[in-house]
Amino acid sequence: MKRSGRNGPRPPALGAPPSGSFELNTPRDRAGTFEPQLIKKHQTYLSDEIERKILSLFGLGMAYQDIASHVAELYGLSVSNATISAVTDKLIPELKQWQQRPLGSHHPFLWLEAIHYKVKTDGRYEEKAVYTVPGLN
Template sequence: MYARGMSQRDISSTIDDIYGFMLSAEQISHITDSVLDELHEWQNRPLKAFYPFVFVDCIYVSMRGDKGVSDQAVYVILGYDLKGKKDVLGLWMGDTESKHHWMQVFDEIKARGVQDIGFISMDGVSGLEDGAKSIFKNVVVQRCIVHLIRNSLKYVPSKDYKAFTAQLKKIYGAVSLRAAQSEFEKFCETWSKYPGAIRVWKDNFRHVEQLYQYGSDVRRVMYTTNAIESVNASFRKVTKQGAFQSETAVFKVLYLRIKELYKKWKGHSIQNWAIVMNQLCIDERVGQMIRKYSAL
């Protein structure tokens, strides 16, 4: 029940309805604390040597401190392995705006066994790209297209959202780089009345151009964030119950949720994974990684 987002009060009420006795919040917390050793083991478990794709995103949770309640970011790192299987590599809180912090995060991932990462899709958080590249020299960092869309929509009236995003899709969904560049020129001309939105895309258009170094199915994996969005949506169901007292309390409830996700993912791989792998093999950089780690 706790893993499915029920508050301690709701759990106590449900148990009373079914079994006829009440549990205090302290008793429920003590019961769920039994997972802490398992959580610690999960946080430090060995990882695969190579992940073709890694996605970094965050959710915000309410934390209660000396100065009251504030929202803090919990960063989630999701990886796809060579078989197209999904895994949550870990959860992190802290000073997420510094290169030093992200160096520590990726150094921890490396210490747990990861030797190479093909691509990292991220939301543009300061310091992440430099921190990742300082540990994994050959990684390609890709700005998340969905986050760029959200950032640009801040400068667009809601009445134009549909038309604006439809024209954006013609850019990152184009059949070739030349077609994408042509669509981008049309886009800039059509929406020039919203210079803030245009600036978001001009500043980051290299991340769109970068996509076209790879096949269409690889591009789709890189710009489609359904998997990480689904993970975060699942997390939000269990973090909306109120303010947390500590990082441990946050990680405990998220880990219990991750266990539920693992059950859903078991036996499933990413759609069209064989095609994705074939397109990756064509690229010299990633192809070498695939051959190296497939042989292990």
């Protein structure tokens, strides 16, 4: 097998609207066998995987700064608040559609309550819970 020699870095611009773009230096070789893992060849925007991670972190209630630091820690990418906002804004049409969906005529409710007691067992006190679950049909 012939070894492919390096042919220097190639700086494509990676857009991250609306915050602008940045250059990414990826090595290239003469045979074209180098394949980047995080940002694929000819890709001009953040990958779907990173967008899904941003959306899942946002869904967990993380702040934009926390999401940016988490993405930087995991992937080594600096993502601005504007980029995170642009990614999360893609959810707005889906959320509006979900809010305007027709509701069914039947909505059962459950209330979950627990009373915690300290119970002495084998000479030790343990906390145990008594659960009540009333329902409304």
